[in-house]
Amino acid sequence: xxxxxxxxxxxxxxxxxxxxxxxxxxxxxxxxxxxxxxxxxxxxxxxxxxxxxxxxxxxxxxxxxxxxxxxxxxxxxxxxxxxxxxxxxxxxxxxxxxxxxxxxxxxxxxxxxxxxxxxxxxxxxxxxxxxxxxxxxxxxxxxxxxxxxxxxxxxxxxxxxxxxxxxxxxxxxxxxxxxxxxxxxxxxxxxxxxxxxxxxxxxxxxxxxxxxxxxxxxxxxxxxxxxxxxxxxxxxxxxxxxxxxxxxxxxxxxxxxxxxxxxxxxxxxxxxxxxxxxxxxxxxxxxxxxxxxxxxxxxxxxxxxxxxxxxxxxxxxxxxxxxxxxxxxxxxxxxxxxxxxxxxxxxxxxxxxxxxxxxxxxxxxxxxxxxxxxxxxxxxxxxxxxxxxxxxxxxxxxxxxxxxxxxxxxxxxxxxxxxxxxxxxxxxxxxxxxxxxxxxxxxxxxxxxxxxx
Ligand code: LMR
Ligand code: MN
Numbered sequence: 001x002x003x004x005x006x007x008x009x010x011x012x013x014x015x016x017x018x019x020x021x022x023x024x025x026x027x028x029x030x031x032x033x034x035x036x037x038x039x040x041x042x043x044x045x046x047x048x049x050x051x052x053x054x055x056x057x058x059x060x061x062x063x064x065x066x067x068x069x070x071x072x073x074x075x076x077x078x079x080x081x082x083x084x085x086x087x088x089x090x091x092x093x094x095x096x097x098x099x100x101x102x103x104x105x106x107x108x109x110x111x112x113x114x115x116x117x118x119x120x121x122x123x124x125x126x127x128x129x130x131x132x133x134x135x136x137x138x139x140x141x142x143x144x145x146x147x148x149x150x151x152x153x154x155x156x157x158x159x160x161x162x163x164x165x166x167x168x169x170x171x172x173x174x175x176x177x178x179x180x181x182x183x184x185x186x187x188x189x190x191x192x193x194x195x196x197x198x199x200x201x202x203x204x205x206x207x208x209x210x211x212x213x214x215x216x217x218x219x220x221x222x223x224x225x226x227x228x229x230x231x232x233x234x235x236x237x238x239x240x241x242x243x244x245x246x247x248x249x250x251x252x253x254x255x256x257x258x259x260x261x262x263x264x265x266x267x268x269x270x271x272x273x274x275x276x277x278x279x280x281x282x283x284x285x286x287x288x289x290x291x292x293x294x295x296x297x298x299x300x301x302x303x304x305x306x307x308x309x310x311x312x313x314x315x316x317x318x319x320x321x322x323x324x325x326x327x328x329x330x331x332x333x334x335x336x337x338x339x340x341x342x343x344x345x346x347x348x349x350x351x352x353x354x355x356x357x358x359x360x361x362x363x364x365x366x367x368x369x370x371x372x373x374x375x376x377x378x379x380x381x382x383x384x385x386x387x388x389x390x391x392x393x394x395x396x397x398x399x400x401x402x403x404x405x406x407x408x409x410x411x412x413x414x415x416x417x418x419x420x421x422x423x424x425x426x427x428x429x430x431x432x433x434x435x436x437x438x439x440x441x442x443x444x445x446x447x448x449x450x451x452x453x
Pocket of ligand 1 (some may be wrong): 016363364365397416420422432
């Protein structure tokens with residue numbers, strides 16, 4: 001992985017900055033708070049020094065003497081917030097969250113103070129996973145300050161976190177009416193269009209948003225989806241964006257574009273069994289391929305519905321189904337009932353059954369299928385493909401710039417964090433068995449603690 005280059009050093013995408021050069025300092029003190037400024041400053045000084053307990057006490061006392069002081073309330077919230085961080089206490093954080101909320105209900109707080117308090121309240125609610133509440137907080141802010149674009153932008157993110165793309169879309173449409181050049185709104189709007197499969201429409205928004213250089217736009221996901229949209233339109237400019245995403249530290253390389261990575265792992269598109277060190281597993285798969293095939297075929301005959309259609313929008317066209325036995329390191333007992341001997345083979349192979357960032361599954365692909373070039377989410381796994389039913393010709397898989405074919409009874413291994421693409425142009429179906437394994441260089445500790453994907 002190359003170092004992250006200075007984000008400002010790229011002349012290719014630089015353009016003149018628009019708008020006011022400098023941000024105005026927020027006004028936090030109302031008329032009353034100005035009369036007690038010295039006392040507020042003294043308390044704030046404690047907080048700035050990291051003395052959160054003393055600061056909390058000072059702000060609490062100030063509030064006792066001046067219950068009408070919005071700034072003291074905000075200082076109390078911030079001190080609780082600091083303390084929560086220091087003590088790693090969600091309970092204290094909850095208190096801070098309520099106190100932030102109370103700032104808005106004080107008599108005559110300044111607009112800047114309300115915005116800071118409620119934005120932070122929403123941010124901490126998100127941190128605790130209380131996404132709905134954070135959306136309500138931001139909605140309250142939007143209602144109070146409908147012309148404030150940055151709040152609307154954050155509300156859009158809240159809706160996206162909720163999975164409510166329609167409301168997010170409405171919010172960004174509103175922003176783009178108020179501020180047609182807002183880069184943050186553009187990348188997010190483009191991202192939503194892309195998720196709705198409005199590929200061509202998404203491109204100008206993602207592109208212009210990234211070109212804006214606005215804060216919050218330099219995110220790997222936007223380069224990822226812009227490149228993907230361009231590839232689907234057959235536009236080679238995709239690689240210009242992948243290159244830039246790589247230069248800016250989002251992708252390990254132009255070909256390897258997973259976004260959930262452990263740095264420094266050996267990275268190459270295709271692996272030999274020996275390189276993985278998982279020789280026992282590969283031997284077991286190749287020796288038992290007929291058993292695995294026959295159990296799979298029996299399921300195909302009797303329980304066709306168990307093969308679920310690929311649902312990640314990776315296909316240009318065609319019919320591609322999967323029957324999953326393990327995912328995220330968990331065995332699907334219901335599925336294993338149908339293929340018990342196959343599942344039993346895996347008892348000895350925690351590198352695969354314990355791979356919380358992968359799956360074990362059958363994959364059936366019918367003639368006339370094309371899988372778009374795509375990239376898996378993580379560099380933490382390698383993907384084994386065991387050929388089960390392979391038509392004589394017409395089926396192939398490209399990983400990076402190396403295209404291969406499956407053979408019945410043989411395992412091929414690739415790293416699906418590299419761009420790969422699949423064609424099925426045969427005249428009968430293709431069945432393979434997919435076994436993900438932990439990247440061999442991950443330590444036992446990493447295998448235990450990495451979050452599931
Ligand atoms: C993939 O893993 O993306 C595909 O290669 C799977 C398949 O069935 O070919
Ligand atoms: Mn794939």
